[in-house]
Amino acid sequence: xxxxxxxxxxxKRIAIVGMAKNAGKxxxxxxxxxxxMDEGIVIGVTSTGRDGENTDLVTGTDxxxxxxxxxxxxxxxxxxxxxxxxxxxxxxxxxxxxxxxQLMLCRVVDSGYVQIAGPVNTAEHxxxxxxxxxxxxxxxxxxxxxxxxxxxxxxTSDAIILATGAVLxxxxxxxxxxxxxxxxxxxLPRIPEGELRxxxxxxxxxxxxxxxxxxxxxxxxxxxxxxAGRILDDAxxxxxxxxxxxxxxxxxxxxxIHPSKLKGVTFVLxxxxxxxxxxxxxxxxxxxxxxxxxxxxxxxxxxxxxxxxPLGYSFDHRELLTAMREAAGNIPVIDVMYGE
Amino acid sequence: MRLCNPKTxxxxxxxxxxxxxxxxxxxxxxxxxxxxxxxxxxxxxxxEELLRLEKTVELVGSQPGRVEELxxxxxxxxxxxxxxxxxxxxxLSVVELYEIKTLLLQMDKVRSLLDAADVEVPAEFILQDxxxxxxxxxxxxxxxxxxxxxDAFSEKLATLxxxxxxxxxxxxxxxxxxxxxVEAAYGISMTPKFEYVISKADKQLMEKTxxxxxxxxxxxxxVSATFTLKSDDRVDDLKRSMERLNEAIEEEELCVRxxxxxxxxxxxxxxxxxxxxxxxxxxxxxxxxxAREHNCVKxxxxxxxxxxxxEGRQLVVEDILQKKGKQxxxxxxxxxxxxxxxxxxxxxxxTISLKMVGQCAMLAQHGFYVPCTxxxxxxxxxxxxxxxxxxxxxxxxxxxxxxxxxxxxxxxRSKDGALLLIDEIASGTNPVEGLALTRSIVxxxxxxxxxxxITTHFxxxxxxxxxxxxxxxxxxxVDFELLSREIRYANRRERIEIIGKYMDYRLYEVAxxxxxxxxxxNIAQMLGIDRDIITRARKYMEDRKR
Numbered sequence: 001x002x003x004x005x006x007x008x009x010x011x012k013r014i015a016i017v018g019m020a021k022n023a024g025k026x027x028x029x030x031x032x033x034x035x036x037m038d039e040g041i042v043i044g045v046t047s048t049g050r051d052g053e054n055t056d057l058v059t060g061t062d063x064x065x066x067x068x069x070x071x072x073x074x075x076x077x078x079x080x081x082x083x084x085x086x087x088x089x090x091x092x093x094x095x096x097x098x099x100x101x102q103l104m105l106c107r108v109v110d111s112g113y114v115q116i117a118g119p120v121n122t123a124e125h126x127x128x129x130x131x132x133x134x135x136x137x138x139x140x141x142x143x144x145x146x147x148x149x150x151x152x153x154x155x156t157s158d159a160i161i162l163a164t165g166a167v168l169x170x171x172x173x174x175x176x177x178x179x180x181x182x183x184x185x186x187x188l189p190r191i192p193e194g195e196l197r198x199x200x201x202x203x204x205x206x207x208x209x210x211x212x213x214x215x216x217x218x219x220x221x222x223x224x225x226x227x228a229g230r231i232l233d234d235a236x237x238x239x240x241x242x243x244x245x246x247x248x249x250x251x252x253x254x255x256x257i258h259p260s261k262l263k264g265v266t267f268v269l270x271x272x273x274x275x276x277x278x279x280x281x282x283x284x285x286x287x288x289x290x291x292x293x294x295x296x297x298x299x300x301x302x303x304x305x306x307x308x309x310p311l312g313y314s315f316d317h318r319e320l321l322t323a324m325r326e327a328a329g330n331i332p333v334i335d336v337m338y339g340e
Numbered sequence: 341m342r343l344c345n346p347k348t349x350x351x352x353x354x355x356x357x358x359x360x361x362x363x364x365x366x367x368x369x370x371x372x373x374x375x376x377x378x379x380x381x382x383x384x385x386x387x388e389e390l391l392r393l394e395k396t397v398e399l400v401g402s403q404p405g406r407v408e409e410l411x412x413x414x415x416x417x418x419x420x421x422x423x424x425x426x427x428x429x430x431x432l433s434v435v436e437l438y439e440i441k442t443l444l445l446q447m448d449k450v451r452s453l454l455d456a457a458d459v460e461v462p463a464e465f466i467l468q469d470x471x472x473x474x475x476x477x478x479x480x481x482x483x484x485x486x487x488x489x490x491d492a493f494s495e496k497l498a499t500l501x502x503x504x505x506x507x508x509x510x511x512x513x514x515x516x517x518x519x520x521x522v523e524a525a526y527g528i529s530m531t532p533k534f535e536y537v538i539s540k541a542d543k544q545l546m547e548k549t550x551x552x553x554x555x556x557x558x559x560x561x562x563v564s565a566t567f568t569l570k571s572d573d574r575v576d577d578l579k580r581s582m583e584r585l586n587e588a589i590e591e592e593e594l595c596v597r598x599x600x601x602x603x604x605x606x607x608x609x610x611x612x613x614x615x616x617x618x619x620x621x622x623x624x625x626x627x628x629x630x631a632r633e634h635n636c637v638k639x640x641x642x643x644x645x646x647x648x649x650x651e652g653r654q655l656v657v658e659d660i661l662q663k664k665g666k667q668x669x670x671x672x673x674x675x676x677x678x679x680x681x682x683x684x685x686x687x688x689x690x691t692i693s694l695k696m697v698g699q700c701a702m703l704a705q706h707g708f709y710v711p712c713t714x715x716x717x718x719x720x721x722x723x724x725x726x727x728x729x730x731x732x733x734x735x736x737x738x739x740x741x742x743x744x745x746x747x748x749x750x751x752x753r754s755k756d757g758a759l760l761l762i763d764e765i766a767s768g769t770n771p772v773e774g775l776a777l778t779r780s781i782v783x784x785x786x787x788x789x790x791x792x793x794i795t796t797h798f799x800x801x802x803x804x805x806x807x808x809x810x811x812x813x814x815x816x817x818v819d820f821e822l823l824s825r826e827i828r829y830a831n832r833r834e835r836i837e838i839i840g841k842y843m844d845y846r847l848y849e850v851a852x853x854x855x856x857x858x859x860x861x862n863i864a865q866m867l868g869i870d871r872d873i874i875t876r877a878r879k880y881m882e883d884r885k886r
Contacts, residue, residue, distance in 0.1 A: 034533065078435050089488035090438040093418075104435070109488055110501075307539070308564060314541055337537055337564065 002039040003332065004032060007159075007301055008139040013129050014301055015048065015144035015157035019164040019179065024306030024336060028163045029143055030066055031304070031336040036139070037069040044073040044137030046118040048125065048144050048156055065115050072108045073137040075128060077101045077117045086112030091135055096124045103128070105135060116143065125156045159299040163336075164324075165306030172315050172323060179303065180327045181279035185272045186298045200244050200268055200295065207246045213239040229256025236261045244268045249292070250276045254285060263289035271296045302332040343377035343705065344723040351725045352698030352761075353656040357708065361626040364411060366419035367615045368622030377705050380719040380757050383641050389707035392462040392620075394638055396628040397709075399459050406453055407625070413449045414622055418442075424611045427604040431597050437477065438487035440604055444474040445485055447614055450621070465621040467614045473607045477600065489593045493600070497592045504585045511578045518569050522554045536567040627708060634658075636709035639700075645718040645757050647675040647701055647791060652712040654696035669845040670712070673697060673810070675793060679786045682795045682847065684812025685859035689845040690795040691727070693812075694761045697793055698725045701759055720791070721757035724750045728763065740768040747781075756789040763795050774798065782807060809851070813844035815859050827866050835867055 007014060016032070018025035029045075036043045045068060068074060068086055076088060078101035087110025096103045096119040103119060105128075119125045129140050142157055164179045166172075191197045199217065203210040209220040209232065220228070220235055233256050236243065243265050245253075254262070254277070262285075269275065271294055277285070305324050307317040317335055325333045349355045363369050378386035400407050420443050423436045432440070451467040475481065479492040491498035515534050523529060528549075530536045536555065538545050549555060549567055558568040571579070604611075630636075634655055651670035658668040671693050673680075682690050700710045704717040726746055728739060743765065750760060765781060766774035775798045785792040786806040815823075827838050858881075865874045 034531070081435055082433060087488065089486055090435065091486045093439070093442070107486075314539060317539065 002035055003302070003334065004035045004039045004041050004043075004139065006332075008041055011139070011158040011299075011301055012133065013140045013142060013157040013159075015142040015160045017144040017160045017162055019162060019182065020167050022167045022306075022309070023163040023165045024304060025143070025163045026066075027306065028161060028304045028336050029141060031334075032141055032161070033066055033068065033072075036072075036141075042071050042073070042136055042138050044075075044129070044132035044135075044140040045114075045116055046075040046125075046128065046132070046140065046142055047116050048118055048120075048142055065113050067112065068108045068114050069111050070108050073132045073135050074106055074108060074114055074116055075103050075118050075132070076106050076114060077103050080115045080117065081106075084112065084114045086110055086114050088114070092131065094119075094128055094131065096121075096128055105131060107135070118142065122156055129156075159301035161302045161304060162300055163304045163306065166309035166313065166315055166320070167306070167311075170309075170313055172320060175315075175320070176323050176327050177279050179324065181282060183300060183303075183328065183331070185275050185282075185292075186300055188272060188297065189293045190297045191268060191293050191295055196242070197295070200242070203244060204246060204270065204295070209246065210244040211235055211240050212242040212244070213237070214241070229253045233257045233261065236265060238264075240265050242266055242268055245274070246270065247274065248276050249274050251278075251281050254290065259288055266291045266293055268292075269294050272298055300331055302334060303328055304334050304336045306337060307335070308337070343379070343720070344702070348698065348723055348725045349702070351727050352695055352702050352723075353654060354699060354702040354706070356656050357630065357699075357703060361623075361630055363622055363626050364414040365417040365618055365622045367417070367421075367619030368414075368626065369619075371619040371623040375706055377702075378707065378719060380645075380721055383643060383719060386641050386705070386707060386719070390638055390641070390709075392464060393624055393627055393631070393707065393709065395460055395462050396624040397631060399457060399461065400625065400628045400632060402459050403457055406457060410450065410453050410621075411625070413446050413453070414618070414625075417446055417618070421612065421615055424604070424608055424615070427601050428608050429605070430601065431594070432601045432604065434487065434489065434597070437597065437600055437604075441474070441477045441487050442485055443611075444470055444477065445483065447618075448474060448483075450618065454621075462620075462624070465617055465624070467617050468610050470607060470610060470614065473603060473611075476603050489596050493596045494592055497589065497596060500585055500589045500592060504582060504589065507578050507582050507585065511575055511582070514572075514575055514578070515569055518554065518572075522552070522569070525554075526552055530569075534569050537564055538567070540565050631709035634711055636703075636711045637714060639704040639710045639715040639717045641704070642716055642718045645677055645720065645789070645791060646716060647673070647697065647718070647759070648714075648716040649673050649697065649700050649710070649712050650714040652696045652700050652710075652715075654692050654699055655711050656695075657692050658711070666840075671696060671845060671847055673793075673847055675791050677789050677791055678806050678808065679782050679792045679794060680808045680810060681782070682793065682810045682812065683797070685814030685816075685843070685857060686863050687839060688812035688814045688843060688859075690812055691763050693845070693847065694725065694727070694763055694793060694795055698723065698759075698761050719757070720759040721755050722753055723759045723761075724753070725761040726750060726763060726765065727761075738768070740766070743768065751784075754788070754790055758788075758790040760785065760790055760792045762792065764797065765794065767797065771798070808849060810847040811850045811857075813846050813848060814857055815839075815842060815844075815862065816857055817844065818842045820862070824866065832868070839863065839866060 016025055016029050033043065033045065045066065073091075074088070075094070076084065077098045080100055081088065081090075081104065086108050088106035089109045090104050091107055092105040094103045094105060098117045098119065100117060103117065108114070119128055129142075132140055144157070144160065162179070162182065164175065166175060168175045168178050191200060196212075199212065200210070203217055203219070206219060209228065211218040211220070218235065220231060229252055232243070232253060236257065241264075245267060249267065249269055267290075269292060275292070303324060305317075305320050307320045308314045317337065321333060321335050358372065358375065361372065363372055378389070418439065420439050423432065423439060426432065426436075427440070447467050447470055451469070454461050454465060454467075477487075479490065489497070491501060519530055519534055528536060535558065536549065538549060540546060540560065546565065549565075550557075552567075554570055555567040556570040557565060559566040650672045652672065653668045653670050661668050669689070671689070673693070675697070682693060684690060700712060700715060701717060701720060701723060703710050704715060705719055705723075710717075726743070728743075747765070754760065766777045769777075778796055778798055782794065823838070823842050827835055830838055861874055861877055861881075865871070
């Protein structure tokens with residue numbers, strides 16, 4: 001069974017996200033689309049809308065232009081419709097808008113290149129994906145964010161395909177390490193349904209740091225923890241069990257907390273994209289008993305590797321693939337360049 | 341000549357009603373912008389307008405399911421009037437053709453829903469039959485809302501496209517064959533797109549691949565090289581004829597679009613008329629829903645200049661009260677040419693009653709139902725409400741100054757058949773001159789053929805035969821013992837509400853010289869003003885009487 005068939009059985013919407021620019025996101029998208037053609041799966045193709053990109057959109061420089069086979073469902077803004085090289089049957093005018101006009105859902109009648117775009121708003125994105133499924137798409141591929149940190153992943157898709165590659169570092173070991181770091185942060189324990197989760201979710205609406213001390217919840221008058229390390233250190237006491245941080249989790253915050261206090265509490269984040277701590281310091285913190293849980297997790301459906309970096313260096317593709325497969329455990333790893 | 345100024349529309353609450361209409365289509369919104377007043381002499385036209393609304397109310401009441409479907413269809417309508425205009429002399433794009441087809445399907449739906457209605461539908465709502473045009477845009481008669489330049493539009497197009505697909509397959513067949521040969525001969529594996537990607541770092545492989553005569557370098561960047569099958573004469577020939585076909589297909593698609601645009605152009609005026617009818621339907625549905633929600637009635641329109649309102653309500657205030665779970669106390673009033681003064685207690689709702697009269701008159705005269713149980717209304721030539729206005733204060737005018745400025749404007753503009761609603765005139769100056777001015781204004785107005793309704797605190801304004809006096813019942817019948825007991829332990833907001841509860845807002849006609857009840861001190865006391873101050877004030881009152 002092909003990779004697309006496997007994915008389609010587990011997920012409905014998959015976003016393709018790059019670890020960094022030039023990690024091979026568009027190559028991955030094209031590879032998956034080709035696979036779908038071969039495996040005979042009807043796919044829907046859309047993208048996460050990106051604001052302020054309209055000039056680029058018009059010239060098409062950073063716009064995914066993908067070759068789509070007949071039968072594919074695709075979201076196209078009105079102003080790009082006439083520019084499509086493929087024959088597109090208009091199925092539905094949606095309620096969603098982009099910088100290039102209202103989005104239409106179309107079925108490819110005559111194969112060819114199409115420029116795609118999707119809604120900016122997360123809730124609208126979800127609704128539109130449902131509409132695409134109503135129209136017959138079995139699996140939806142979302143051209144996601146260039147940088148994994150800017151994705152709103154838990155909301156827009158069921159899982160992501162993470163594109164990683166040589167662009168991250170000249171050292172193959174480091175590329176694997178950084179990728180593994182992301183994999184492990186995306187697999188942090190999720191706070192299970194129940195009283196604790198409800199309490200944190202209710203508190204999270206205030207958008208402030210929240211400390212849970214037994215039955216009590218305490219709020220700090222700080223929105224993000226960026227400069228809040230010492231105040232936070234002060235607020236954590238013997239009774240503190242959970243610390244919810246609404247914004248970014250950086251090293252400077254954790255650095256200011258006394259190591260003995262670090263062991264007793266569990267930090268809670270909205271989702272793993274809020275972590276801004278590198279692989280090495282993360283490992284060191286973990287050894288000191290640092291624990292993080294999340295409200296929403298991000299499932300990784302597969303990894304794709306690109307052995308080439310734009311700076312000119314490259315790895316042996318087979319070596320990279322093997323090293324990554326060893327590190328990734330159960331997650332499928334694909335070399336999209338060579339189709340392995 | 342306009343009926344009233346924008347401030348009167350706002351202050352009476354007429355604008356509140358217009359903004360509260362739930363309009364569903366862009367055509368309905370155009371209709372709302374065209375709302376205008378019916379002048380005296382246009383009674384018959386107004387009656388027709390109200391009759392349309394009455395039939396719509398009946399439709400909404402008797403066919404809820406059908407109306408629900410109608411609303412759903414209306415909600416999806418977009419403004420395509422510009423596209424329709426354009427169809428006459430330009431070629432529409434595929435998206436525009438899709439939008440016209442969508443509109444036609446929606447019109448079809450609206451038409452059949454109204455056809456099936458069991459009550460009489462006003463002729464203005466009936467859409468003309470555009471099935472013939474829909475058939476042209478939907479050659480398969482599938483009535484599904486999708487669009488493409490389908491093969492069915494042109495036999496020629498179908499043939500060309502068929503040929504193109506055949507050539508595509510031929511090319512692929514040839515290439516597949518080549519691919520198999522190359523793969524077998526050199527032990528390599530190519531992608532389904534007949535490409536072979538290798539790393540440029542692998543110099544040896546690069547050399548080897550370059551040497552393969554059947555492969556050509558398609559693309560290379562700093563890291564990798566993509567090879568593809570070298571095309572042979574057979575493929576080249578096929579590709580050339582494909583190019584020619586593509587051109588012919590594009591040309592034929594343009595022809596189809598030209599033909600379809602011209603067909604739409606032929607229906608242009610019919611489509612635009614239908615859009616107007618949809619606007620009329622949408623607007624009337626909105627008015628009907630609004631009337632039902634707010635328990636409004638159809639006003640009786642008469643030739644005489646009269647305003648009879650039974651149990652009228654001011655909707656702005658009523659909505660606020662309803663949100664607090666309270667009810668508006670309806671007020672009845674019966675006005676004809678001449679001056680009517682409303683006097684009575686503070687907090688007695690005089691100003692609200694003034695606005696209520698204004699709202700009812702404005703609504704009726706613009707073809708709306710009226711918030712009351714019965715209304716008999718003659719059309720006014722001019723309507724103006726003169727009421728304290730914070731905007732003028734912001735402009736730097738004193739309240740008295742701006743009031744006089746506006747009064748001059750009113751007196752200049754008024755003509756026979758005017759309706760003037762004046763709230764506490766001259767209350768912002770000293771009581772001696774204020775009373776004198778109020779009396780002379782009342783004198784002047786009572787000689788005119790206007791309906792003038794004036795609220796005032798001054799005693800003895802209205803001495804003279806022509807003037808009618810109405811009084812708010814206020815706290816006259818209240819057991820003060822009970823009221824003060826209840827209010828003693830209440831907090832600030834509760835005090836206001838308790839007073840509101842005991843207040844009787846209804847109006848009664850009273851004799852000329854009856855003194856206005858003096859409730860101001862009672863109310864001030866109830867609201868918690870220092871006892872000493874109240875006692876002193878009472879003493880001053882006694883002194884003055886003596």
